[in-house]
Amino acid sequence: MRAAYIEQFGPPEVITYGELAEPRPGPNDVLVDVAVTAVNHVDTFVRSGAWRTPLAFPFVIGRDLAGTVAEAGPGAAGFAPGERVWCNSLGHAGRQGAAAERAVVPAERLYRLPDGVDPEDAVAVAHPAATAYLALFTHGRVRPGDTVVVEGGAGNVGSALVVMAAEAGARVVATARAGDAELCRALGAAEVVDHRDPQAAKRLREHCPAGADLYLDTSGRNDLEGAVDLLAKRGRIVLLAGMRTRPVLPVGPLYLKDCSIAGFAISQATTAELAEAAATINRLLAAGRLRPRVLSRLPLSDAARAHRMVEEGAGGGKIVLSVT
Template structure:
């Protein structure tokens, strides 16, 4: 099979496109003919070696795919050849990646694709939407009626956060560029704040006069001083981005307000947590409410160029690699 892979860690030019042996399933595994895979920032961290995880060289990159089941292991139930499926947890922790013509997926990390959902749309939202679910529900303990502030609400993760929080009965204050205002309001945001406004913090404060119950910054700036100041009693800050940030934590104000800061990386999520997120994502895919704002398709053979675009901040829309399968 053809795959995008590395033989050593490093820059995007370490990515090769060539033939590797096709995977062979164990009893609990499924072989998927891959139609599309996604390119995420975390994929660039694994490729470069910045995110340390079990990698067996040559290593197929990428973690998200949509494709069709071609065969299953002897103990697999619930999947049959011809089923359209998706996965968002390959390419780390000893698992080979998704950017190939075929991929081996453990059955407990594979999910059925709702009928009528385009493969590119599904693979583009898989990683950001799972991140949003884990942030809001697994780690943020969101409750009905709470006020949630989302910084970077116009992005892939931010949009999913707005949609999911609003659907769960939260009041969402979305912070993003003016060009995203219409979209995030359509996703359910009760208030919109332009991040370029010099009075951004005061506008958030006016939008949440009783304080913020959950504060999420997808832009990776992680200004904890401002965040703690905005929190209500027992408010929570959920850190989900910013690998290299070292913000100052105003510990005194944090503890007297009975607040908390929790961080998580989706790579640490259990199979059960990811399956719970996938069930939620499938509901939103099926009703048409969860869609990417923009998708940039490239052939699998251009995986190195795709990683370069992401590294250089030049990607326009979610990059999706198409195998042609």
């Protein structure tokens, strides 16, 4: 089969597009004919070695896929050949990746694709939407009536955060470029602040007169001084991006207001947590509430180029790689 893989850690140029032996499913696995895969920042961390995780070379890159079931092991009898499926947790902790014509997926990490949902849309939102779900519900403990601040509300993760938080009954205050304000409001934001406004911090405080109950920064800038200042009593900050940032933490105000900070990486999520997120993602996909804003489409043979685009912030949205 054709695959995008690496045989050593390094820059995007270490990615090879070529022939590998087709994988075989174990008793609790499903063999999937991959139609499309996506490229995430975490994929670049694994490829470069910045995030060390058990893997065997040659290592097929990539987390996310959408495709159809080719074969199911006896312990994965719930899946039948020809069913449309998706996954967002390959390429980590010893699991080979998704960027190949065929991939083996543990049955507990595989989800059916709802009727009428485009596989490209599903694979493009799978990682950011699962990140948003875990940030809001598993780690952020969002409740109806909470004020939730989403920094970067028009991005891949940010837009999913806005949709899910608003649907959960929270009041969402988002930051975005002025040109994206209407998009954020259409997704469910009650207020939108232009993040380029020199008075953005003041505007956020005006829109959160009682403080923010939950604060999430999708940009990874992680201005903890500003975030802690904005929090309400017992407010929460969830860190979900910015692996290389080293912000200052104002400890005094944090504990005097009974506030807390939780960090998480989706790669550490349990299969039960991922399945819970997938159920909500499928429901919102089927309802048309989750859709990628912009897609950059490339063939799987351009995987190295796609990784470079992600690292340089190019592409104007989510990059998906067509496999078939």
